Amino acid sequence: MFKIVHAQFLAPGIKRFVIEAPRIARKQKPGQFVILRIYEQGERIPVTIENSDPDRGTINIVVQAAGKTTNLLNTLETGDSILDVVGPLGKPSEIANYGTVVVVGGGVGTAMAYPTAAALKRAGNRVLSIVGARNKELVILEREMREVSDALMITTDDGSYADKGFVTDKLKQLIQNGTRIDLVVAVGPIVMMKAITELTRKEYIRTVVSLNPIMIDGTGMCGGCRVLIDGKSEFACVDGPEFDGHKVNFEVLVQRNAMYRNAEQKSMEEFKRSREALAVEPEPACVVAQTAQGVER
Numbered sequence: 001m002f003k004i005v006h007a008q009f010l011a012p013g014i015k016r017f018v019i020e021a022p023r024i025a026r027k028q029k030p031g032q033f034v035i036l037r038i039y040e041q042g043e044r045i046p047v048t049i050e051n052s053d054p055d056r057g058t059i060n061i062v063v064q065a066a067g068k069t070t071n072l073l074n075t076l077e078t079g080d081s082i083l084d085v086v087g088p089l090g091k092p093s094e095i096a097n098y099g100t101v102v103v104v105g106g107g108v109g110t111a112m113a114y115p116t117a118a119a120l121k122r123a124g125n126r127v128l129s130i131v132g133a134r135n136k137e138l139v140i141l142e143r144e145m146r147e148v149s150d151a152l153m154i155t156t157d158d159g160s161y162a163d164k165g166f167v168t169d170k171l172k173q174l175i176q177n178g179t180r181i182d183l184v185v186a187v188g189p190i191v192m193m194k195a196i197t198e199l200t201r202k203e204y205i206r207t208v209v210s211l212n213p214i215m216i217d218g219t220g221m222c223g224g225c226r227v228l229i230d231g232k233s234e235f236a237c238v239d240g241p242e243f244d245g246h247k248v249n250f251e252v253l254v255q256r257n258a259m260y261r262n263a264e265q266k267s268m269e270e271f272k273r274s275r276e277a278l279a280v281e282p283e284p285a286c287v288v289a290q291t292a293q294g295v296e297r
């Protein structure tokens, strides 16, 4: 069991957990993730590592409530425990002194972009960060991103905070202003990463994206996270999650992620019904586990 030593909402539906996981905290590098399972029959879900503290033996993960398991996870509080946390998984981000790097965090993807931005800054790069969210409430890690960036640009889709627009509008402005950009790192929704690669391809700017396909075992065995890179099948869990964005087949990624949508919706509806029927306050994971059986991936 992995104890939650602190749990706090960063934004509506987005929660940060500080978890006791000394071995992972010692080994974790930017760009890596964990796969966790809340209870014995529960599905395994990949979750971003936002930070780690090897001295305290803790890792920070950031979870956006999207389906049944992430909603369940976000009911957990300080003092609760998570059954399994496996990691760190995936290849770390390639950190070097590239020159000027633009780091783009879209929504909750900012949690994955943050440790990479920090490492790129430590490596001597000029880091220009762009963080985008649908609205003011959903902007996360602003202070943290500002601390590791030479400049931070924020956009909101509805204009409720900072500049109205998408992250791509800011990137377009930087390119049009003639800013020298040696590398772009983008983490966020697939449509965003695709739009960014379309912009940078024309400018011949190297672009790294972090992919988030369905994952099950996280060890390259199940094939669940297969992605098409430069016409070849690769596994995001062991060959990624970061890839050259100009080589990613985003259409296949969208199709594969959509394969499980009906099952996920059904599972979510069953979860909501079970909680309505109970009409109780959220319970610790061990109790929730007995009441939330549903379709698993």
Ligand code: NAD
Residues within 6 Å of the ligand: 048, 064, 105, 106, 107, 108, 109, 110, 112, 132, 133, 134, 155, 156, 157, 165, 166, 167, 168, 187, 188, 189, 190, 191, 192, 195, 210, 211, 212, 241
């Ligand atoms: P969101 O839908 O709120 O979008 C965030 C921002 O992305 C928007 O504010 C906008 O600036 C930009 N964006 C969205 N659509 C765009 C488009 N068509 N063109 C250009 N820019 C666009 O994001 P969310 O709901 O927070 O979801 C974040 C996504 O990031 C999730 O899909 C999650 O799975 C993914 N994610 C990925 C990783 C990873 O490792 N790859 C890690 C964490 C999260």
Ligand code: FES
Residues within 6 Å of the ligand: 214, 215, 216, 217, 218, 219, 220, 221, 222, 223, 224, 225, 226, 235, 236, 237, 238
């Ligand atoms: Fe199973 Fe990657 S999650 S192969």
